[in-house]
Amino acid sequence: MKKIKIKYGKSELEVEVPDHAKILTPSEKPPQKEEGEILTEALDNPINSPKIEEFIKPWDNVLVVVPDKTRKAKVNFVLKFVLERIKCKSVRVIFATGTHQRQTEEEKIEILGEEIYRSFKVVEHDCFNDRFRFFGITSRGTEILLNEVLCDADKILLLGSITHHYFAGFGGGAKMIIPGLASYKTAIQNHKLTLTSKGDINPNATNLKLDGNPVYEDIVEAFKICNFKAFHFGVVIDEADKIVGAFCGDVISSHKAGADFLKRFFTIPVDEKFDAVISSAGGFPKDVNLIQSHKSIHHSHYIVKDGGQIFCFVECRDGIGSKTFLDWFKFKDVDEMRKELLKNYSMNGHTALSLINKLKVANINLKTSLPMEVLNVIGLRSLDDFDVLKNINGTIAVVQDASIYLPTYYGGY
Known part of the structure; x- marks a missing residue:
């Protein structure tokens, strides 16, 4: 096992992951200047x-x-x-x-x-x-x-x-x-x-x-x-x-x-998709709420295999960040949701649809301060036991600052 540090809100957490987990970093860094x-x-x-x-x-x-x-x-x-x-x-x-x-x-x-x-x-x-x-x-x-x-x-x-x-x-x-x-x-x-x-x-x-x-x-x-x-x-x-x-x-x-x-x-080209992606928004303010944290979840989903797992560390100290976001998850039929989006669009409606689409591709597990009832409404899972990360089977990618670094899969999006 190897230990990695994960930013979470204004703090930092240490977790263990299998030795074969691939830490994704950009191939080129900007010139170092004051x-x-x-x-x-x-x-x-x-x-x-x-x-x-x-x-x-x-x-x-x-x-x-x-x-x-x-x-x-x-x-x-x-x-x-x-x-x-x-x-x-x-x-x-x-x-x-x-x-x-x-x-x-x-x-x-x-x-x-x-x-x-x-x-x-x-x-x-x-x-x-x-x-x-x-x-x-x-x-x-x-x-x-x-x-x-x-x-x-x-x-x-x-x-x-x-x-x-x-x-x-x-x-x-x-x-x-x-x-x-x-x-x-x-x-x-x-x-x-x-x-x-x-x-x-x-x-x-x-x-x-x-x-x-x-x-x-x-x-x-x-x-x-x-x-x-x-x-x-x-x-x-x-x-x-x-x-x-x-x-x-x-x-x-x-x-x-x-x-x-x-x-x-600030892009990270990769030539494969992974069974599991472990990521963090990079701490506050990038994980201040779920709407902002979604960007990191979105970046992570580009490189996860169909049926894979995303484990994302996002504190969300300010909650969801939208008063209307949860309303979009009342629709049991996505086609009905799409019709309503076109008819009565409200802010972050597209974010809700985007998140639903990602949940069709992968299971999304969050280490977060969001209440369990919110996660349940959306269909997200709670990451409570970090030992789960030690026992991941298959290929693993780690993106420690997924808000600012964008993994790009050679096969396209």
Whole structure:
């Protein structure tokens, strides 16, 4: 047996697995540089854009858009770095919470740091109760209703992380505005593009895919219709919470450059599928709730054999992360569920369908704080006894940070 460490919430667990278990790691690591050097190089070489100190003038009213607690972006460190460059005093910060639950003051301070939190006006997006401005309708029918604070800014700075995303291709970039600062109506219209006209999961709304991805292309079209004066600064963070890549400038171009970086350094090609996959989201905040944890389960399912087992460590300290998610599991017939999704789609409905599809392929076992009744409703199993992992028969893969590392099977998805 060999011992491995698994991140779980804000702690770390040690488990034993058979010696033949294969620990999956990327074949290539990003160049090792100091974080400050990485940020400086990015800011000195913006992509398809003037430098940030030329783009943002000292007299501009600047809106800084940052991610909420479900995304790790080292906002405090990066924003301080940027503020030293632009020397701008008229700054407002808004958390792009999308449709996520509201944060406590302590959680906001943890992200921004006490100094920034107390120095600038800080607001949090509310997809239900904020005032929204209508900008138009995309060719796919998404009504663009965005938070009015965007209209008060001379310049907009999008500051966040670039990550894998299981239906938008990659997170970050323009996604920080749509759905990050969008109304609930806009968000669900965009997310419904994950479905085909028959209510199945759209195969083009998937990991690693931007071109031809209906969700991503709808976001980009909406962003271009709005014609914001925006500058993007996206970072890539590894499993040690270190910034290993940074990309800034034009929102679309710099985000795509970051996506290419992720494809190179944060995918793990494998030439076989496994009888069992043991994985972790990588701890908090990636396993803050079930909706966020699902991304790691999704990554794990790409490399498990039909009829296999997934063992995933996801704390879910904030519960499910959606008030409507469990409602989708009341349907005993998947065809009825698909019809209802097309008729009355609600946020994370596609996630429920995706999870049901994965449960047809493999048994999914969670080490989690979610109550047993929740697991039972969904059809998930509880991983209570770690000794089970010692006795797995067949081939085993271990992905210790399945939220940021994407296993890619040569045979396709």
